[in-house]
Amino acid sequence: MTVLDRSLVRLRELDDLFQGRLLTRFATLEAVEEEVLMADLTVGAVLIPGAAAPKLIPRGLLAAMKPGSVLVDVSIDQGGCFETSHPTTHADPTYIIDGVVHYCVANMPGAVARTSTFALNNATLPYILQLADQGAVAALRNDPCLRAGLNIHCGRVTYRAVAEALGYDYLPPEDALAAA
Known part of the structure; x- marks a missing residue:
């Protein structure tokens, strides 16, 4: 598992907490692309208080992901952080675009x-x-x-x-x- 973040302080905290059982990386566009292309599961959890989540994974990058890989968009309540995200429900939680499964349930804690x-x-x-x-x-x-x-x-x-x-x-x- 790899965690990407823009806060070096938070990445150091995670390194200390997980003592090498977790990889951390500073979040650059290149790092996001490299990790997403290798991932079986990508969880997007971006929050900019009071604003919409930035789109971190454009459609072109999504199309290059491994078929059957999964995107979970925790940021969906703020518009989603994947270009292809749209809100789903607990009753119908997933959809597939370009062979990539999307889980974009609004209000995930409601489950x-x-x-x-x-x-x-x-x-x-x-x-x-x-x-x-x-x-x-x-x-x-x-x-x-x-x-x-x-x-x-x-x-x-x-x-x-x-x-x-x-x-x-x-x-x-x-x-x-x-x-x-």
Whole structure:
């Protein structure tokens, strides 16, 4: 298994964690192409918060992949990271293009609703408690992680990627909260 990423810090963390049982590579276009052409299974998991996922595998590269290889597009909820991706469902999860099987189920955690609900609750409960204890504005002012999730405040877009994607004016969240 090979993991490609653009974060050298994350690649070093994975190297330390898996102690050679996993290969890591810096994600360049050439590295992606080389790995995809050799792979039996490619999992695309790209997230640019507030924006569409970039298309990492164009149709031409897909056509050169091994017949019967599989693409799993975890980024499908943000538009997908393979040019040939389109959302599917748990009831009809796959389709084939150029001999390559695509699995592009939107809301993949929905297949394990109970487990994913517990995971989501564990991740969000601390923030919910902050909001309840301090009130929204104070909690957002006091916690940079919580503030990083603010998209809209008093009708103004406070998340740069969302503002750019939608063509709206951007107001930094600190400025929006200072006026509140």
